[in-house]
Amino acid sequence: MFNFEITEEQIQAFNEDGFVVVDRIISDENVALLRERLDVLFSGEYETGIGPDEVNWKKERDPIENTRQICNGWKSDRYVASVVLRQDIGKACAVLGGWPGTRISQDNILWKPPGGKPLGFHQDSAYEQWTAIPEWASCWIALDDTTAEGGTVEYVRGSHRWGESGMIEEFHAPSNPVKELAEAASNAGVEKPERVPVVVKAGGGAFHQGWTWHGSDINHTQRPRRSVVAHCMSSENQFHDDRVSSIYSRYKRFGDNGMDESFFPVTWRVDGYRSSFIQSYVERKIGWGQ
Numbered sequence: 001m002f003n004f005e006i007t008e009e010q011i012q013a014f015n016e017d018g019f020v021v022v023d024r025i026i027s028d029e030n031v032a033l034l035r036e037r038l039d040v041l042f043s044g045e046y047e048t049g050i051g052p053d054e055v056n057w058k059k060e061r062d063p064i065e066n067t068r069q070i071c072n073g074w075k076s077d078r079y080v081a082s083v084v085l086r087q088d089i090g091k092a093c094a095v096l097g098g099w100p101g102t103r104i105s106q107d108n109i110l111w112k113p114p115g116g117k118p119l120g121f122h123q124d125s126a127y128e129q130w131t132a133i134p135e136w137a138s139c140w141i142a143l144d145d146t147t148a149e150g151g152t153v154e155y156v157r158g159s160h161r162w163g164e165s166g167m168i169e170e171f172h173a174p175s176n177p178v179k180e181l182a183e184a185a186s187n188a189g190v191e192k193p194e195r196v197p198v199v200v201k202a203g204g205g206a207f208h209q210g211w212t213w214h215g216s217d218i219n220h221t222q223r224p225r226r227s228v229v230a231h232c233m234s235s236e237n238q239f240h241d242d243r244v245s246s247i248y249s250r251y252k253r254f255g256d257n258g259m260d261e262s263f264f265p266v267t268w269r270v271d272g273y274r275s276s277f278i279q280s281y282v283e284r285k286i287g288w289g290q
């Protein structure tokens with residue numbers, strides 16, 4: 001079984017650039033499995049009986065040329081969970097984030113069809129303000145071979161040091177995907193932001209820091225560009241005292257900032273701990289909440 005290990009060189013590149021591109025994160029078998037599961041999820045079929053936290057594209061509801069997105073497919077599909085809750089991904093994110101362990105904050109399932117529209121350039125951590133420590137380290141995995149013209153994800157080198165901007169105006173299919181990026185670059189005194197497209201074979205991808213600007217352009221090819229992202233946070237993270245997310249703060253209990261592992265599982269911790277339900281869940285021995 002393929003086991004990803006982050007190297008010292010990759011850690012250095014991540015710290016320096018705000019991201020690091022890697023040739024291989026998951027096996028070809030995992031790629032094939034996820035491609036199948038994307039078909040199932042985007043057809044609206046949820047294997048566990050639980051809907052994802054966000055379904056940002058539905059057949060017949062949304063324009064065919066929009067990039068399809070589901071958040072927290074792992075709650076709906078145990079095959080997806082078997083990849084995004086992997087220990088090796090959790091460990092790599094903890095090492096990159098400088099944390100004692102990793103909790104998954106959310107996964108993203110993305111499918112950009114031929115001709116598919118952009119996703120606006122943004123900073124992930126701007127969307128994480130409902131937590132006490134709004135810092136993410138994310139693992140972006142290609143499920144198709146990617147090309148610069150194929151609407152792959154692009155990272156802006158060094159932009160994790162530009163400071164914090166807010167959420168962007170238009171995330172899905174924006175008319176100008178770099179509107180806020182251009183403003184942030186100008187505020188940082190950067191004349192020409194360096195956009196680095198992630199060009200890898202399926203199964204490869206990248207890790208990025210929560211404040212790194214990134215997004216993706218139109219898919220000018222005849223092939224789909226599919227990917228899965230594990231957005232990770234520190235195992236120590238808690239809910240913010242008063243800042244609320246309309247979706248994710250639903251999992252907060254009154255008078256308690258602690259995060260429930262059923263919804264934000266610990267995928268790896270330095271002392272060997274991992275949320276106990278994960279193993280049986282990803283092996284499909286238990287269903288949701290059992």
Ligand SMILES: O=C(O)CCC(=O)C(=O)O
Binds near residue numbers: 138214227
């Ligand atoms: O894949 C993309 O186009 C964008 C992905 C993204 O926004 C993310 O990984 O945070």
